[in-house]
Amino acid sequence: MKKRLRVLVYSVFFTLPLSLFAQPAQTFTTAKSPAEAGFSAERLKRLDTYLQGFIDQGLAPNAVTFVARNGKIVHYKAFGYSNLEKKTPLKRDDIYRIASQSKAVVSVALMTLYEEEKFLLDDPISRYIPAFKNPKVLVSVDKEKGTYETRPAKREITIRHLLSHNAGIPYEHPLDQRPEFKVPFFNSLQPDKLEEVVNRIAARPLTKDPGEAFVYGLNTDIIGRLVEIMAQKPLDVALRERVLDPIGMNDTYFYLPANKADRLVELYSKGSAEKPLTRHENNAYRHFAVEGAKTYFSGGAGLVSTVEDYAKFCQMMLNGGTFNNKRILGRKIVDMMLRNQIGAATTSSYKDKFGLGFQLVTEESSYGNELSPGSFAWGGMYCSEYTIDPRENLVLLIFTNVQPYTHSTEFRRKFRIAVYQALE
DSSP, X not given: OHHHHHHHHHHHHHHSOGGGTSOOOSSOEEOSSGGGGTBOHHHHHHHHHHHHHHHHTTSOSEEEEEEEETTEEEEOOEEEEEETTTTEEOOTTOBEEOGGGHHHHHHHHHHHHHHTTSOOTTXXXXXXXXXXXXXXXXXXXXXXXXXXXXXXXXSOOBHHHHHTTOSSOOSSOTTTTSTTTOOXXXXXXXXXXXXXXXXXXXXXXXXXXXTSSOOOSTHHHHHXXXXXXXXXXXXXXXXXXXXXXXXXXXTOBSSOOGGGGGGBOOOEEEOSTXXXXXXXXXXXXXXXXXXXXXXXXXXXXXXXXOHHHHHHHHHHHHTTSEETTEESSOHHHHHHHTSOOSTTOOSSTTOOXXXXXXXEOOTTOOTTTTSOTTOEEEEETTTEEEEEETTTTEEEEEEOOEEEETTHHHHHHHHHHHHHTTBO
């Protein structure tokens, strides 16, 4: 009986993934070969061919990749040009606008305050920001008369609603052209302040009742303001102290210092397959990180970063809250953040779910067909994306900066295909 039990234990042990027994990687090291990290060197060449082809065909100005498994880097390369007009070759440490990838970082910063017992997830946000007391829901809009009707919301907005984009707060709002409701979506060259912007968001009626639908929008900008209130520090300082510096994210900012400004890549547009890449016409989008008042800290879309910096953040989450031998979050808090918070709703037609700050891949998901269920990911509107696959102990990122970008979905999804098909 004992012998049979030993055989059973051994057989279970040796069929489990080795990653379950590996120590979390606290730094990145370069794999001696792709095979050391479980990749086929021959099949991985398809990734280079694909990305260089995108550049050569004029479909993207540049691309930078970062792929690491078990903390071993297997693909970290730069393709194309940071500036097409000047033909400046892209460098791996060039800095990109990461837009909505800011959301994960700011959500983690808020959860460090949760661990310090500063709040409960189901606290109404009006407890901390009184302007959100007694929210209303938009019922109808008469554009000809310039009037609208509202009704009282069924419930207050909670912090959980914000983290899961379940609060009824959109980006594009039917009333956002009215002066009293107008807010900067992503960034600003003007002397805007987060507190003032959040109070204007609070004045706008919701488009859905809190807790009843996934509505992607300005939720994380409000989260950024909650961080300021609870940490009693400006958001940029709180992020630096709680997340960026401990992890070693030394190239991640809202506003770049002068000695790093020349590393920001140019921003391009390609609105249709027939149109060539052209320099973006929106000066705020192009220059917010290096020019203007530099007073608005958009928690939802305002950060710039390098692919390696953000990979450190991804590895921290993959490790269950630690990196650089620093613990940012407890592992059970990370587990909680990666549980579905939106019930039967989905984030889009791809049928993904959403946790506390992170999109979750399920068995039914179709955007990340190759990804293991339990993976989590998100991207930014300028075309950047990260993916974290716990089952494969894998992080993968790809960045470019084009908006609008007709090839955005193809660019990111084919990158993931090229990575996953090379796994042994």
